[in-house]
Amino acid sequence: MEAMTQKIVELRGISKKFGGIFALDRVNFDLYNEIHSIVGHNGAGKSTLVRILMGAIRPDEGEIFLNGKAVTFDSPREAQQNRIAMVWQELSNFPNLSVTENLLMQRFVHKSNGIIDWKASQDLCTQYLLRLNLDISPKSLMGKLSLAQQQLVEFAKALSYDPAVLILDEPTSALSLKEQEILYEKIATIKAQGVAVVFISHKLDEIMHLSDRVTVLRDGQKIFTKNGSELDKDGLVEAIVGKPSEKKKAQRVVSVKQKSTDSSEPVIQIRNLSMERHLEDVTFDLKRGELLGITGVSGSGITDVGRILFGIELEYTGEVLLEGRLYDCTSPQQAVNHGLGYVPKDRKEEGIIPGMSVGDNLILSTLRQIYDHGFVNNKTRKTVIDRTMDIIDLKPRDPEITISSLSGGNQQKVVMARWISEGTRVLILDEPTRGVDVGAIEKIYALIREMTCMGVSVLVISSEFEEIHHAADRLLVFNKGKIVGEIDPAASAWEEAFALAIK
Ligand SMILES: Nc1ncnc2c1ncn2[C@@H]1O[C@H](COP(=O)(O)OP(=O)(O)O)[C@@H](O)[C@H]1O
Ligand SMILES: [Mg+2]
Incomplete structure (x- = not known):
């Protein structure tokens, strides 16, 4: 020192x-x-x-x-x-610009005539990347890189300011x-x-x-x-x-907890699920009508579980049984056919279609029911939309406005409501309250609870320990790809889950 x-x-x-x-x-x-x-x-x-x-x-x-x-x-x-330079928690780059443009920003190399010298700028960018041993082309589009690579480019950029x-x-x-x-x-x-x-x-x-x-x-x-x-x-x-003893009286973030059905019948059985560097020997059951939470800090593997179940991530070993039968799912479409629904973490990237109306966003997953020999059956469309709008209590109650005009909480309700249909047996929600205003968190959980009461089994993936602890029937804690504990929310404080997750 x-x-x-x-x-x-x-x-x-x-x-x-x-x-x-x-x-x-x-x-x-x-x-x-x-x-x-x-x-x-x-x-x-x-x-x-x-x-x-x-x-x-x-x-x-x-x-x-x-x-x-x-x-x-x-x-x-x-x-x-x-x-003073910072690598921000949230990526703050321009996905449609090249690595060079992102890294150098206003600091391009210019030719003597004042025009940007792209070759020299790219070479400079490469030098900065090499300081971190990064093998990334300065010409690639930022948005084409993996999240990890983007973060490392941001690190190189921060360092480039000396x-x-x-x-x-x-x-x-x-x-x-x-x-x-x-x-x-x-x-x-x-x-x-x-x-x-x-x-x-x-x-x-x-x-x-x-x-x-x-x-x-x-x-x-x-x-x-x-x-x-x-x-x-x-x-x-x-x-x-x-x-x-120092704990403040726990604030009840979510008070809509009433145990749905007391069933022990497993709908999904996950056996020895492993994925290189992400998951190790994960085994658990999701029961009928259960609201099961899985929690952990970033990098714990909880997001990967959802992606495997929905057929997005295929590089894993172990087995998944759906209602007792081997569930070998290799695409999201197959997952939907098997009665699974999924709401990803990043609503803006994958969840909603911003330019479309609330109504059309609502029926995205039920489109097949609504198309009749290739034509949209307007009557069915209206019935489905009306029924769903009633359940989710959307404000304003206008299916024709564009979804982008809704608040984060209401957008999330729309994304979830898509899966309210007779076919959905299992719903997987990854960080369902991220970017949702505080007042709407409880409403989101009320909606989830309503779905469990209809017999849907819900797996909520969340790194909000306190919130998921209050909401879930049962909570599994992940740490570095492994399940390190099961918490009974009725009997323990949420800090226990967090302590397990960071140990
Ligand atoms: N821009 C903001 N508007 C309202 N609340 C915020 C904002 N930024 C942070 N908070 C709140 O301040 C607290 C601290 O947040 P933050 O500094 O992000 O925590 P950490 O980085 O340790 O997870 C949290 O309760 C968070 O909800
Ligand atoms: Mg933070």
């Missing part, structure tokens, strides 16, 4: 409220030439803290010092001009183990080159291994900052989730 003599950044007494709730409550944080990790559960305030440092969010209170001088950044660009401070907000979630190792190695190298690093992640093993210091946030408050060498994992987990 000899190099840790000069304080580079100091955040003093930072508070920020969103809608009356403290996202950060008088938090102090400082950064030397070190790797300083921030950990905490979803919603603890990690992203808000670093966004404030980046000038993306204005704090309500508190001060920021850079090399001892008080500063205020009104935008990330200003932070960047002061040699930052003195580099912030990485959960950069590992989309990365394979090998890519993570490259990333950790690079983080250590750039620290040795004098860059101070703020690292946000859920992967406690890596954090303890990599960090000089670790700060724990919980519900907007700083619990402690400690040296990496002083930490043990149990202590860290306890700081993150809190001692039982």
